[in-house]
Amino acid sequence: MLEIVVRPLWREFSPEQVRAAVRHAKAGGISVVKDARWRLLGDAGPPGEDLPELVDWAIRAVEASRWAEVVEGPAKGCVEAKITRDWRVRVQEWIDRDRAFKGATAEARFDCMLCGACCHDNKVVLDEQDVQRFRDGGRADLLKRTSKKGILRLLPLLRSKEKPCIHLKEKVCTIYDVRPNMCRDFPVGTEQCLTSREDLYGNAFPEGR
Numbered sequence: 558m559l560e561i562v563v564r565p566l567w568r569e570f571s572p573e574q575v576r577a578a579v580r581h582a583k584a585g586g587i588s589v590v591k592d593a594r595w596r597l598l599g600d601a602g603p604p605g606e607d608l609p610e611l612v613d614w615a616i617r618a619v620e621a622s623r624w625a626e627v628v629e630g631p632a633k634g635c636v637e638a639k640i641t642r643d644w645r646v647r648v649q650e651w652i653d654r655d656r657a658f659k660g661a662t663a664e665a666r667f668d669c670m671l672c673g674a675c676c677h678d679n680k681v682v683l684d685e686q687d688v689q690r691f692r693d694g695g696r697a698d699l700l701k702r703t704s705k706k707g708i709l710r711l712l713p714l715l716r717s718k719e720k721p722c723i724h725l726k727e728k729v730c731t732i733y734d735v736r737p738n739m740c741r742d743f744p745v746g747t748e749q750c751l752t753s754r755e756d757l758y759g760n761a762f763p764e765g766r
Contacts (some may be wrong), residue, residue: 559668562746565599565611566655566663567648575631582635586661587615589648595640601626608636610744618748619644651748654761665762667745672766673728674753675743678720681712687737694735712737719757 565587570578578588578598588598597619599612607613616624621638640648655663683703688710691699702723704713714720724732730740743749751761758766 558670559666560745562611562665562667563662564665564746565615566658566661567651568655568661569649569652579632579635581661582632584661585609587612589640589652595645595648597621597638597640598627598632598635601634601636611747612636614744614747614749618752619648665746667750668766669745671728672754672763673721673725673730674757674766675740675750676722676725676728676730677753677757678714679722679753680706681722681737681739683710683712683737690735690737696732696735699732699735 563585565585567587567589568578568581569589569591570581572590572592575590578590582588582598583600585600590596590598597616599615600609602609602612608616616636616638619638619640621640624636624638627633627635627637688700691697702713704711713723715723722730724730730736754763754766755761
């Protein structure tokens, strides 16, 4: 099923360009202010509400240990998160990729039924709710087809080069109705989604997917 996503574009700014960085963030983009420490700026959204989904997932993409809403100064109304050195090369790749697009956001079209990239080489951890969903859905047999990593229970991957989930058949999830929460919560169009597509197809925007 085709889904249209308006995704934020990554742009870089110097410390002297903070006001421009804020304008970009409030227009829906992701700003990276570069000085001795890199920091991500995104729109915080309306007061009292959750962060905009793709801003939230951009922060998760750089594995920021914490983020904070800016409450004063020129960046008031934005959220800020530190980008560690481990993530700078990858973030620069996103900035370079997005130079091809104008503005703060870009419309992208995704058809998960023709893609399935996120079902390859990803660690899907099962929680108690997932286990109960399998049982309630009459699929307790799925619990016999899991793998263990320490105390974690995972959906297993096939031992091929692409490492697809064992439940993926021709880009279709065969346990979709009882799929785990991590699969349910994974939003299309996030950096995590685009990275999966790059890894599998060599392009974040493969034709026809």
